[in-house]
Amino acid sequence: MPAVKIGVSRQVVIPKNVHDQLGLAPGDYLEVEVRAGKVVLTPKTLVDKRIEKRLAEALEDFRKGRTYGPFDSAREAIRFLRTEVRKRKKSKAS
DSSP states (O other), X not given: OOOOOBOTTSOBOOOHHHHHHHTOOTTOEEEEEEETTEEEEEXXXXXXXXXXXXXXXXXXXXXXXXXXXXXXXXXXXXXXXXXHHHHHHHHHHO
């Protein structure tokens, strides 16, 4: 287990092998707690990364004009979506 040094402003650098093993990225959050006199860092997800990725993809689709609608009502939008789902199921079955 590598040792780390506390910097001037209480910063601690996480060793690369630990960083990579946990899949951490700049900007990620860690929960800090003391257990039995030891500092424990636990990766914390404030926003589910899968959701974040899907939202980024949706925003990119919107920017590129890959949208549907506008719809005059929620009922009309739901009807459209159900029709699209049926079409996609048929095309996958073929």
